[in-house]
Structures are given as structure tokens and as C-alpha cells.
Amino acid sequence: MTQAEESFSLYLHIPFCRHRCSYCDFNTYTTVGELKEVYARALAAEIRQVAGEVRRPAHTVFFGGGTPSLMSPEALACILDAVRESFDLAGDAEVTMEANPGTVDEAYLAAVRALGVNRLSFGVQSVVTAELALLEREHDFAAVVAAVAAARQAGFVNVNLDLIYGVPGQTLRSWEESLQAVLSLAPQHLSLYCLTIEPGTPMARWLRNGRIAPPDPDLAADQYELACGLLAEYGFVHYEISNWALPGYQCAHNLTYWRTRPYLGLGAGAHGFAGGYRYVVVKQPRVYIRRMQQGAGGEFPLSAAVAEAHQVSRREAMSDVVITQLRLLEEGLDLVAFAERFGVSLDDAFDGAVTRLMGWGLVQADNGRLRLTEKGRFLSNQVFYWFV
Amino acid sequence: MEQSKIRNFCIIAHIDHGKSTLADRLLQVTGTISEREMQEQILDSMDLEREKGVTIKASAVRMLYTAKDGETYEMNLIDTPGHVDFGYEVSRALQSCEGALLVVDATQGIEAQTLANLYLALDADLEIIPVINKIDLPAAMPDEVAQEIEDITGIPAEEVIPVSAKMGTNVEAVLEAIVNRVPPPEGDPEAPLRALVFDSHYDSYKGVVAYVRIFEGRLTGQDWIKMMSNDVTAEPIEIGIFSPAMKPVDELSVGEVGYIATGLKTVRECRVGDTITLRDRPATEPLPGFRTVKPMVFAGFYPSEGEDYALLKEALEKLQLNDAALVFEPETSNALNFGFRCGFLGLFHMEIVQERLEREYNLDIVATAPSVRYEVVMAHTGEVRIIDSPAELPDEGQIAEIREPWMHVQIFTPEEYYGVVMDLVMKRRGEFVGQEYPAPGRVILKFDLPLAEMIVDFYDKLKSGTRGYASMDYEFAGYRASDLVKLDVLVNKQPVDALAMIVHRDHAYHRGQKLVTQLRKLIPRQLFEVPIQAAVGKRVISRATVKALRKDVLAKCYGGDVTRKRKLLEKQKKGKRRMKMIGTVEVPQEAFLAVLRLGDDD
Numbered sequence: 001m002t003q004a005e006e007s008f009s010l011y012l013h014i015p016f017c018r019h020r021c022s023y024c025d026f027n028t029y030t031t032v033g034e035l036k037e038v039y040a041r042a043l044a045a046e047i048r049q050v051a052g053e054v055r056r057p058a059h060t061v062f063f064g065g066g067t068p069s070l071m072s073p074e075a076l077a078c079i080l081d082a083v084r085e086s087f088d089l090a091g092d093a094e095v096t097m098e099a100n101p102g103t104v105d106e107a108y109l110a111a112v113r114a115l116g117v118n119r120l121s122f123g124v125q126s127v128v129t130a131e132l133a134l135l136e137r138e139h140d141f142a143a144v145v146a147a148v149a150a151a152r153q154a155g156f157v158n159v160n161l162d163l164i165y166g167v168p169g170q171t172l173r174s175w176e177e178s179l180q181a182v183l184s185l186a187p188q189h190l191s192l193y194c195l196t197i198e199p200g201t202p203m204a205r206w207l208r209n210g211r212i213a214p215p216d217p218d219l220a221a222d223q224y225e226l227a228c229g230l231l232a233e234y235g236f237v238h239y240e241i242s243n244w245a246l247p248g249y250q251c252a253h254n255l256t257y258w259r260t261r262p263y264l265g266l267g268a269g270a271h272g273f274a275g276g277y278r279y280v281v282v283k284q285p286r287v288y289i290r291r292m293q294q295g296a297g298g299e300f301p302l303s304a305a306v307a308e309a310h311q312v313s314r315r316e317a318m319s320d321v322v323i324t325q326l327r328l329l330e331e332g333l334d335l336v337a338f339a340e341r342f343g344v345s346l347d348d349a350f351d352g353a354v355t356r357l358m359g360w361g362l363v364q365a366d367n368g369r370l371r372l373t374e375k376g377r378f379l380s381n382q383v384f385y386w387f388v
Numbered sequence: 389m390e391q392s393k394i395r396n397f398c399i400i401a402h403i404d405h406g407k408s409t410l411a412d413r414l415l416q417v418t419g420t421i422s423e424r425e426m427q428e429q430i431l432d433s434m435d436l437e438r439e440k441g442v443t444i445k446a447s448a449v450r451m452l453y454t455a456k457d458g459e460t461y462e463m464n465l466i467d468t469p470g471h472v473d474f475g476y477e478v479s480r481a482l483q484s485c486e487g488a489l490l491v492v493d494a495t496q497g498i499e500a501q502t503l504a505n506l507y508l509a510l511d512a513d514l515e516i517i518p519v520i521n522k523i524d525l526p527a528a529m530p531d532e533v534a535q536e537i538e539d540i541t542g543i544p545a546e547e548v549i550p551v552s553a554k555m556g557t558n559v560e561a562v563l564e565a566i567v568n569r570v571p572p573p574e575g576d577p578e579a580p581l582r583a584l585v586f587d588s589h590y591d592s593y594k595g596v597v598a599y600v601r602i603f604e605g606r607l608t609g610q611d612w613i614k615m616m617s618n619d620v621t622a623e624p625i626e627i628g629i630f631s632p633a634m635k636p637v638d639e640l641s642v643g644e645v646g647y648i649a650t651g652l653k654t655v656r657e658c659r660v661g662d663t664i665t666l667r668d669r670p671a672t673e674p675l676p677g678f679r680t681v682k683p684m685v686f687a688g689f690y691p692s693e694g695e696d697y698a699l700l701k702e703a704l705e706k707l708q709l710n711d712a713a714l715v716f717e718p719e720t721s722n723a724l725n726f727g728f729r730c731g732f733l734g735l736f737h738m739e740i741v742q743e744r745l746e747r748e749y750n751l752d753i754v755a756t757a758p759s760v761r762y763e764v765v766m767a768h769t770g771e772v773r774i775i776d777s778p779a780e781l782p783d784e785g786q787i788a789e790i791r792e793p794w795m796h797v798q799i800f801t802p803e804e805y806y807g808v809v810m811d812l813v814m815k816r817r818g819e820f821v822g823q824e825y826p827a828p829g830r831v832i833l834k835f836d837l838p839l840a841e842m843i844v845d846f847y848d849k850l851k852s853g854t855r856g857y858a859s860m861d862y863e864f865a866g867y868r869a870s871d872l873v874k875l876d877v878l879v880n881k882q883p884v885d886a887l888a889m890i891v892h893r894d895h896a897y898h899r900g901q902k903l904v905t906q907l908r909k910l911i912p913r914q915l916f917e918v919p920i921q922a923a924v925g926k927r928v929i930s931r932a933t934v935k936a937l938r939k940d941v942l943a944k945c946y947g948g949d950v951t952r953k954r955k956l957l958e959k960q961k962k963g964k965r966r967m968k969m970i971g972t973v974e975v976p977q978e979a980f981l982a983v984l985r986l987g988d989d990d
Contacts, residue, residue, distance in 0.1 A: 011948060194941065221938035241941060257948045271949040278951050320950060323957065360915055381940040381957060382915060385964060388957045 007057040008087070008274065009256035012043060012079060013267030014068040015285050018103075022136040022206075023164075025198035027269030027283045028066040035285050040075035042292040043267050044082035046281075046305055049297040050264060051086030058087040060253035061095045063117075069099035073111040080115050094119055094252040096160075101147035102139035109154035119251075120151050121160040121191075127181040128174045131167050134212070136202070141181060148185045158249060160189035165227070166220035167195050168212040175223045179230055188249035192227050193242055194220050224378055241327045241372075241380060259331075260324045264301050274301040279309035318342055318349055322387040326363070326380065332371035346370065353386035389462040392572045394643040396601065397517075398466045398481055400506055401491035402499040402859065406521040410491060410553035410562075411449075411465060417559050418451040418463065420631060447587065448599050448645050449632045455567045463566060464645035466586065466601075468505070473734030475504075475863065476681045480586040480661050482508055483677065484601035484645065487515040487570030489562065490537070494520045494528035494550070497536050500800030500832070500859035506541065515570045518543055519562060524552040536827040573603075573643030580671040581605035581613075583640075583648070583664040590709035594625050594649035596658045597634075603675055605666070606641035612667035613648065616674040620657045621667045625649040655712040681713050683731025684793065684864070685738055685758045685843050686776035688719050688886060689745070690727030692752035692966060692977060697726050703749040704728060707741060714741060719777070723886045723970050724754060724980070729777055731761075735843050754968075756886045757983035758843045763791040763867055778888040781874045784925050790890075791867040793839040796821075799850065801858035803831050808853040816841035817870075817892060836865055840890070844983070875900055877907070878921040878928075879970045886980050893924075900930040906982040911975055913937035918973050 016036060017028045061083060063076070076097075083089060096119040097112060109120070126132050127141040144161075151159055161182045165175050182190065195215060197203050206212045228238060236244040240258055243251065256263050265272030268288040270281045279302060282288050288305050295304025302309055312320065318338075325333040339345045347354035354370065357363045362376035362383050376383055401407035415421045451463045468481040482488065488509040492498055498506075509516060518537045520530050534545035549565060551558040583600040591597050607613070607627060614621045628636040629646040640646045652658050660681075663674035691700045704716050714737075719729040732738040738758060745751045761776040767788040775781055781790075797818075799809050803825075810820070813835050821834040842862070850858050875896055877887035887907075891899050900922030907920050911934050918934040942953055967974040 194939070196942070217937075217939040218935070224939070257950070263948055265948065271951070273948065273950065280949075280951075316954075319954065323953060324950060362915070377941075378938060379915065379940045381942060381960065382937070384957050385961045388954055388961055 005057065006262060007059045007090070009060040009062070009253050009261070009263035010047075010058055010083060010087070011062050011064060011253075011263055011265050011267075011270055011272070012047075012068075013064055013265070013270040013281075014066040014071055015039075015268045015283075016070050017065065017067045018070065019136065019138055022134065022202040023195060023197065025201050026066065029285060032285050033070070035289065036071060037075055038289055039268075039285055040071065040078045042289040042305075044078050045292045046266050046303045047079070047082040048086050049292070049303050050266065050301050052297070052300065054300075055086065055088050057090065058083070059090045059093050060256060061089070061093065062253040063097040065098050067100050067103060068097050069103045069108070069112075073108065073115060076112060076117075077115050094158075096121055096251070096253055098123065099147070100139065102143040104147055104150060106150040106153045109150050109156065113154050113156060118156070119158040119160070120156050121162065121189075122147055122151075124161045124178075124182055125164045126167065126170070126174075127178045128170070131170055131174065131178075134167065134169060135164065144182075145185065148187075158188050159185075160191060160251065161185065161187045162191045162193065164193050164195050165223040166215050168215065170219075170223075172219065172222055172226060176226060176230070179227060183230075183234055189243070189245045189251060190231065190236065191243050192224075194224070221378055237330065239328060239330050241329065241377060255328075258324050258328045260321050266303070268305075272301055273312075275299070276311050277301065277309045278312055279306050281305045282307040314342065318346075319387045322346070322350075323384045326370065326372055326383065329372060329377060332369040334368065335365065335370055336368045350387050357383055357386065389644070391575075391577070391641075391643045393459060394462045394464070394572055395487065395566050395570045396464045396466065396485045396573060396643070396645055397487040397489060397566055397570055398468050398485045398509075398514075399489045399491055400468065400502055400509055401489075401521075402493065402496070402502045405491050405493040405496065405499075405502070406553050407467075407491055410489070410519070410521060410551070410559070411467065413553050413556055413559045414463075414465065414563065415449065415451060415632065417556075417563065418453045420449065420451045447632075448630050448647075450629045450645065451631075453563050453567070456564060457567070461567055462644070463563070466645060473732070473737040476679070477587065477660055478505060479508055479512075479677070480584065482512045482514060483675075484584055484586045485512075485514055486573060487517060487566060489566075490516050490518045490541070491521050492518065492533055492537060494522045494530045494533055495525055497529075497533050497830075498540060498800075498827075500798060500861050503540070503800055503826070503832070504798070504861035510541075516541055516543060517562070517565045517569055518548040520548055520550045521553050523550045524555050524557065536830075539827045575602070575604045575642040577604075577606060577642040579604040580669045581607050581611075581664065581666045582671045582675055583607065584675050585658060585660055585662045585664060587660060588655050588658055588712075590655055591649065595651040595653055596649075596655050598648045598650055598658050598664065599645075600640070600648055600664060601645050602640050602642050604642055604671070606639055607648070607666070608639050609636070613650065613664050614667045614670055615658060616663040616665055616671070617659065617678055618657065618662075620652065622650045622652050625651045655708075655710060659712050681733060683713060683715050683733060683761075684839060685732045685734055685760060687730060687732075687738060687758040688721060688724065688727050688756040688777070689716075689730050689742070690721065690724040690754045690756075690886075692754055694725055696751055699749065700728065700745070700751055700753070703745050703751060704730070706749075707744060711741075713737065721756075721779075721886045722882075723884045723968050723975065724756070725968075727754075731776065732758075735847070754977045754980055756980055757889060759890065760793050760839045760843065762872070762890065765789040765791070778874055778890045779885040781890060784873065789869045790872045791869050792872060792890075794836050794865045794868050795839050795842065795862040796865045797835045797837045797842070797860065797862040799833045799835070799858055799860050801831060801833065801854055803829050805854040805858060806831060806833070809833055809850065809858060812846075812849055812853055813837060816846065837862075838868075838870065838892075839864075873924045875903070876923045877903060878919075878923060879907070879911070879975065880918050880973045881921075882971045884970055884975075887983065889983055896924050897929050900924070903982060904930045904932045907979055908932040908934055910979040910982055911973070914973055916972075 098121045262274040269283040291305040297303045448466045454460045534548040538545040582604040585598045587599040626636045661678040665671040715731040716728040764773045765788045818835045818837040824832040871893045917936045922930040
């Protein structure tokens with residue numbers, strides 16, 4: 001494929017929330033809701049600016065946040081119009097929107113669906129009241145049930161649910177309870193994330209002052225193993241370290257990340273990887289809006305709002321291939337393609353790291369593909385260290 | 389200068405009692421340095437000393453003072469190191485004086501270190517002039533402290549001079565007392581030269597600069613000299629005095645204090661305590677009291693990064709130029725690779741060397757737990773082996789007896805901490821020798837204690853247990869046989885030489901257990917289970933397990949932020965690089981210091 005023909009994924013960031021959850025360190029704001037409409041116009045402008053005169057193919061769009069479901073259908077329409085105008089969006093393109101249960105009803109979801117959104121991702125996190133309270137989520141499980149039902153009514157076939165494990169106070173049993181409860185809603189896709197207590201979050205403070213106990217890594221490992229077993233029984237394919245899908249429902253957008261393919265990051269704080277650059281857009285919505293109102297873009301894919309960009313070196317590119325593609329448990333890393341692209345085998349490029357890791361049973365190679373072993377899945381950092 | 393107009397004196401004081409400030413004032417009042425040149429605490433020329441608030445190297449300054457009697461006097465202030473590890477240097481400095489200012493903090497009273505030096509000064513027949521400093525402070529109790537001084541020294545409280553060095557109050561009275569009470573030096577100006585080396589430093593242009601007090605005869609810049617302990621001869625590059633900078637003079641004569649820039653290449657050829665005479669007209673007898681100080685405490689120093697080995701070697705060599713007591717030789721450890729076994733006068737000396745390596749040479753050092761020098765009597769041959777590293781200890785079956793160094797220790801404390809001090813010393817195999825009550829509410833407790841028990845954590849424990857009030861002094865008592873065993877530590881079944889220690893058999897179980905518990909906390913989980921064991925001989929006395937790592941994953945990749953993920957991985961990788969490998973186990977450098985944290989109470 002030549003550069004112009006390569007198909008892109010578009011990540012669109014919506015940096016608004018009604019409330020910031022206790023574990024969250026994402027780029028989101030709770031006090032600038034009145035900016036939503038003008039933000040949508042700025043985002044549309046950025047999409048047009050980045051695309052320029054070339055109408056490049058695109059195959060996925062992902063509204064992430066923040067809480068994209070706080071945006072009105074009109075605002076979303078404004079953004080998606082810009083996407084369709086500036087990109088050659090495939091007819092079967094996957095268009096995902098993240099949503100919080102409790103922020104959506106059937107009418108809203110139907111309107112969103114009519115705009116072309118065809119995949120929903122709900123942040124469920126837990127079904128246990130005490131855990132939801134600690135995470136400072138604003139919904140309860142009843143709201144999740146209602147939201148998923150509304151999604152189905154509105155015609156959504158492809159629904160993802162997010163859950164979090166490793167939550168202080170969570171047990172193996174309560175985790176199983178959450179898993180069973182979400183499975184009863186028949187999702188097509190599940191993302192299970194281990195809680196990371198990020199510095200600067202309320203949770204980090206609670207940990208420091210002893211209000212919560214430090215996470216137990218062994219319990220998290222047990223929870224992970226439990227999920228692996230249970231989801232396999234339900235026919236889910238464990239295709240990425242933290243992601244499971246029914247056959248045919250893997251998230252095409254996320255696969256772009258893991259396959260080290262190009263994606264455009266648009267909107268405040270979004271990250272992109274395209275045209276040989278990795279870059280990040282300014283975080284503050286007001287700054288973002290001002291920049292998009294005033295500035296001219298740089299060379300593709302850098303818009304006026306890009307805060308930092310660097311060209312990916314050969315070494316970094318090699319390392320990126322490993323730390324993204326090895327996350328794909330089924331697909332793994334194509335060793336032949338690697339050697340062809342870089343002119344050196346992966347093992348040689350990293351001083352025998354592959355051989356060493358195989359010896360430790362963390363990775364295995366067959367049919368020219370390198371994959372994490374079952375043991376390696378939950379120890380992936382121990383593998384990746386050797387490649388950074 | 390006419391011999392009768394010379395006054396040689398030193399200042400005896402506890403750390404922080406204001407020795408340096410008083411010295412500064414004396415230099416100022418006598419016009420030795422101007423206000424403009426006045427650097428704070430000029431005698432402590434090294435930054436490190438300033439920060440630690442102690443004097444490491446002695447120095448000597450000549451001042452000219454015109455007294456109330458209208459005569460001008462040559463006053464030589466000889467500075468003494470302020471720490472117990474440098475006791476021999478202190479004794480030589482005292483030997484070079486006829487008088488001593490005993491400086492006591494008006495808020496603190498006399499401390500053990502001061503008292504020990506005071507006794508040394510009395511032994512050396514010095515005229516003692518007690519001075520109470522810091523009388524400007526609100527908490528000052530000059531009368532009580534003066535009474536305490538009277539109780540201890542027998543010098544009437546009325547003769548004690550109250551000053552505030554900081555404010556400059558009453559400093560002239562101190563100078564007058566030196567003129568009137570300290571006797572002038574004796575000695576025959578026509579006899580062959582006998583000059584006592586009481587300190588030295590290395591200068592890259594002038595070689596070893598010996599700090600000397602002339603006891604007999606005279607020396608000109610043209611005379612060849614001879615070291616009496618080793619017959620080394622040299623043609624001095626220059627001779628001079630400190631005022632306070634080095635200033636060449638034509639002659640140093642009896643009673644005077646100054647320096648000889650010997651041109652010698654190592655301080656080992658010109659040791660403190662040696663006597664310098666003339667090559668062509670030598671004295672028959674050296675001055676009494678020369679001995680070579682021997683290192684008492686040993687530890688392995690290893691570079692954190694293996695490639696710094698050559699730099700560490702170079703740095704140690706440079707330090708050694710100035711430090712005759714520092715010894716080192718290459719050592720190999722299975723855990724820490726290549727480093728040096730270093731010998732020190734004491735724990736404080738070790739700390740100074742380590743800090744200088746880190747600060748002045750920017751080296752990152754892993755120091756193993758300090759050890760002492762043992763005498764091991766072999767079973768069959770009766771041969772006595774000297775070892776200073778637990779790794780060198782032969783198998784138990786081959787040993788007839790192990791002897792370890794014991795110290796005479798005196799601890800000076802307010803009476804209320806009597807029990808605390810007793811308890812601390814007894815837990816460390818101490819033997820009570822006696823006690824004295826030199827002043828009301830104060831007690832001097834005398835013990836004999838194995839040095840090995842003092843070098844880890846003892847002084848800190850003493851200080852914290854007595855809320856900082858106790859002070860300590862010690863000297864070598866001799867070797868004694870003890871029931872000692874080697875405590876081995878095995879990580880993943882492999883003995884780790886850098887963690888081994890020699891302990892009393894009765895303590896082996898307890899120490900082993902504590903060490904294993906500490907190590908389990910310090911060694912991060914690995915890809916496999918890691919057993920940690922403590923063993924005496926073949927017998928495992930304690931064990932713990934570091935469970936295998938099961939989870940090390942970055943679960944979420946927020947909006948495709950691969951760069952952040954990479955940064956986290958790079959950071960963690962950097963941490964891993966600093967670890968030391970024991971077989972296949974990654975051990976953080978802190979683990980090697982675990983031995984230092986084996987408190988004895990909990």
C-alpha cells in the first residue's frame with residue numbers, strides 16, 4: 001500500500017465529564033460543559049485541517065473520553081460530517097462511542113445510531129454497589145441494564161462493556177459476580193482492566209493516608225485467571241491482553257493500535273501515530289479551541305493544536321512493534337514481516353532477548369509468529385523491558 | 389621569635405560547642421585575617437567538614453598578639469580533629485601544645501568526647517583554660533556549667549572565662565589568659581633538630597606537607613631532613629607557617645609551629661607522630677609516642693555501575709594521598725563483582741570516605757556491612773590467620789579459636805539514662821567495668837565491648853535512646869577469644885558473600901531471622917520463587933520465600949498513548965539495571981545494607 005492509500009483510524013477525544021471518577025487521570029474536565037458545542041466545531045475544524053486536500057481512506061472512528069455520550073446528537077453530527085467530508089470513510093467502518101450508563105436513553109441512542117455510530121462501549125466497571133461507590137461512578141447496575149436494553153432497542157448489535165478488577169475491597173467472588181452479571185447482558189465484547197492507582201488521583205491520596213489498602217497483585221492475578229477461564233466458557237476469544245470478543249467482534253479500532261498501524265488523534269489531549277510521527281494534542285479544551293480558531297496546521301498529520309510531536313526513530317519503531325503487537329495474544333508478532341521491514345531479525349535486533357524470553361517460557365514462536373505464553377500474558381512488562 | 393614570647397595552644401570542644409567560631413574570632417581580633425577575608429569557619433576548609441560540623445584534619449595557625457603588657461606574642465593555634473576515630477591525631481596535636489582551651493557550651497555542659505580529650509590534655513601536662521561559650525543564648529547556664537568544670541578539673545569556677553564567640557564577647561580575655569597562663573615552650577635551640585609531625589596533607593606541587601612543632605633545634609629552608617621512623621630523607625621544597633594561608637619562612641626554630649613541604653610523594657612516608665630531624669646532624673632519639681595507626685573497621689566498596697571500577701580505584705588512590713589511615717585492596721564478590729576491601733580507623737572515618745567518594749568524585753557506591761579484623765587460630769597447624777571479611781573465614785571444622793577486637797568504652801550520660809545505656813550495652817555482649825559520677829546528675833559508665841557490636845548502629849541507638857544526651861569515647865583494649873560463627877545468607881540456594889557476617893553463636897538465630905525477613909521485603913518478586921535462607925555451617929536456621937511474580941502488566945492503553953507506556957517501561961528498566969545479579973536473581977542494592985538495619989530490640 002502506498003502512503004496515500006493506507007487506511008486510517010480516527011480517535012476523537014471528548015474531554016467532558018459530569019464527575020471525575022476517583023481513579024481517573026484521563027484528560028477530562030467537569031467545569032467547562034458549556035464549551036461542548038464550540039468544542040465540537042473546533043474538533044470538526046481540526047479534522048478538516050489535518051486532512052487538507054487529500055481525501056484519505058478511513059476504516060474506524062472512535063469517540064473516546066471523557067464522556068462522549070454527553071455530546072448532543074447535533075454536536076456529534078457536526079463532527080461526523082467533517083469526518084465524512086474529509087475522509088473516505090469505508091461503508092462498513094466501525095464507529096464506536098464510549099458512553100456512561102445513566103447518561104443515555106433509547107431516543108438519544110437511536111439518534112446517535114442514525115448518525116452512523118454502530119458500536120457502543122459502556123463503562124460498567126463493577127456491579128457491586130460498594131465498589132462503584134469507591135470508584136465514584138455515578139450509576140448503579142440497574143442503569144447498566146437499562147442502558148444496554150436501550151442500546152439494543154435502538155438497533156445496536158455490537159456492544160462492549162468495561163469492567164475493572166484489582167479494586168480495593170474487591171474479592172474473587174465479587175469479581176465473579178460482576179463478570180456473571182455483565183455476561184447476562186450478552187455483550188459482544190468485554191474489556192477488563194486492572195486498576196492502576198495513578199499519582200494525583202483521589203485514590204492515590206486514599207492509599208497514602210490509609211483509607212484504602214494497597215492493591216494485592218496476587219488477587220488481581222487470580223481475578224484475571226478467573227476471567228480467562230469463565231469468558232472462554234462463554235465463547236469469548238481472548239485476542240488482546242485486556243480484551244475479549246465473540247468471534248467476528250474484535251474491536252477494529254483498537255486492533256489498529258496493536259498492529260502498529262496509523263491512527264489520527266484528534267481533540268484535546270488525543271494521541272496520534274501517523275506519517276512517521278507520534279504526537280499529542282494540547283490538553284486544555286480552551287487552549288485547544290483557541291488554537292483551532294486561530295492557527296494553521298503543519299505537515300500531515302499535525303494540526304495547529306498539536307502540542308508535541310516526534311519522528312519515530314528506527315529503534316523506537318522496532319520497539320513499538322514489540323510492545324504493541326505482542327499484546328495481540330492470538331495474532332502475535334509477525335517475525336518475518338519484522339525482519340523484512342527492518343532488515344534484521346527481532347532476536348538479533350535486541351541482543352538475543354527472544355531466545356532468553358523463550359527460555360523463561362514467557363513467549364513462544366510458531367509459524368513465524370511470536371506470542372506471549374499463558375504465563376507471559378500477565379507478565380508482559382517483564383517481556384517488554386527487553387525491547388525498550 | 390624569642391622562645392619566651394611563644395604560646396602554643398589547642399582548643400578542646402565537643403562538636404557544635406563553638407570551637408570553629410571561637411577560632412575565627414581569635415584570628416579576627418589578632419588581625420590574622422581581615423574582615424574581608426573572613427570566611428566562616430576558616431579552619432574547616434573542606435565543605436564536608438562544614439556540613440558535618442566537625443573538623444577532620446587538624447591545622448595550625450600563627451597569630452601575632454600584642455598583649456596588655458605591651459609585648460607581642462606569637463600564638464600558635466593547633467586545631468584538633470573532633471572525632472573519636474582520630475584519637476591518635478588528637479594526642480599528637482595535644483603533644484605539640486603547652487596549653488588548651490576547654491570550650492564548653494553554656495547550654496549543654498561537658499560531653500564524653502570533650503572529657504576524654506581533656507584527660508588526654510591533662511596527661512600531656514597542658515595548662516587548661518576553661519571557656520564557657522554561647523553565654524548569649526537564653527538557655528545558657530554558665531554558673532552550673534562552671535561548677536561542673538570545677539568538679540571535673542579542679543579549676544575554680546571563678547577562673548572559667550564566659551564568652552560568646554558568636555557575638556565576640558570577652559574574646560580578648562581568652563587571649564590574655566593564654567599569654568599569662570600558658571607557659572612558653574622549652575627546648576634547646578642548639579640541639580639537633582627534633583620536630584614532631586602532628587598532621588599532614590598532600591599537595592600536588594609540594595608533595596607531602598608535614599605540620600610540625602619544633603621541640604629542639606632549628607631548621608632552615610636549605611637543610612635536608614630525615615624521618616626518624618623510616619630513615620627516609622628529603623630536601624624540603626620550602627618551610628613556612630600558616631597565617632592562615634601557607635607562607636614560606638627562612639627558619640623554624642625551637643618552640644615554633646609551622647610546615648615543611650617535604651616533596652615526599654606519599655603520606656605513608658611521613659606519618660603523624662614521626663619525628664623529623666636533620667639528615668646531616670641527626671638527633672639520637674625520636675620524640676616519644678610514635679605509632680602507626682591501624683585500620684579497625686573494614687568494608688567492601690563496590691561501584692553501583694560496574695564500569696565505574698577504574699574511577700573508584702583512582703578516587704581511592706587520591707584520597708589515600710591525604711589519608712595515611714585509609715587502606716584498600718581489590719576484592720571480588722559473587723554478587724557485587726569487582727570492588728575494594730577498605731580499612732578505616734572507625735565507622736565515622738568510613739562514612740567520611742564514602743561521602744567524599746560520592747560527593748567529590750560523583751561515584752555511586754554500594755558498601756557492604758562493616759566488619760572488624762579477626763584473628764583465627766587454625767585447628768591443626770595452630771597458625772593464626774588475620775581476616776577482615778566474613779568471606780575469608782575458613783570452615784568451622786578447621787578453626788580452633790576465633791579472637792575479636794574488644795574496646796574500652798566510656799559513655800557519658802545524664803543519670804536518668806543509666807538504664808537505657810546499660811541495656812543497650814548488655815544486649816551487645818558488653819561487660820560492665822565501672823562507673824563514676826564526675827558531676828551531679830552525670831555518670832560515666834565504663835564497659836568493655838566487642839568492636840563488632842559497636843560498628844553497626846550502636847552510636848545511633850545510643851543517641852536516640854538518650855535523646856541525644858549521651859556521648860561516647862573508646863579505645864582499643866585487645867583481642868579476646870569468642871564463640872563466633874559465620875552466618876551465611878543464601879539467595880536461591882546460592883551463598884551471597886556480600887551478605888555473610890560473623891556473629892556470636894548466641895545471636896546467630898535471631899540475626900539470621902531478622903536478616904531473612906528484611907531481605908524478603910527488599911528483594912522484589914521475580915519470575916520464579918526465590919528462597920532466602922540464613923545458615924550457620926550447613927544448618928539452615930531461618931528461611932523465607934519471595935513468591936514468584938504473577939502480575940506485571942500495563943492494562944490500559946489510553947487512547948493509543950504508546951509513548952507513555954514506553955516511558956513507564958523505560959523507567960522500570962532503569963531500576964532493573966541498577967540491580968545486582970545473584971545467579972538469575974535480581975537484587976536491589978539496598979538489600980546489601982539490610983545488615984545495617986538489624987536493630988536488636990524488636
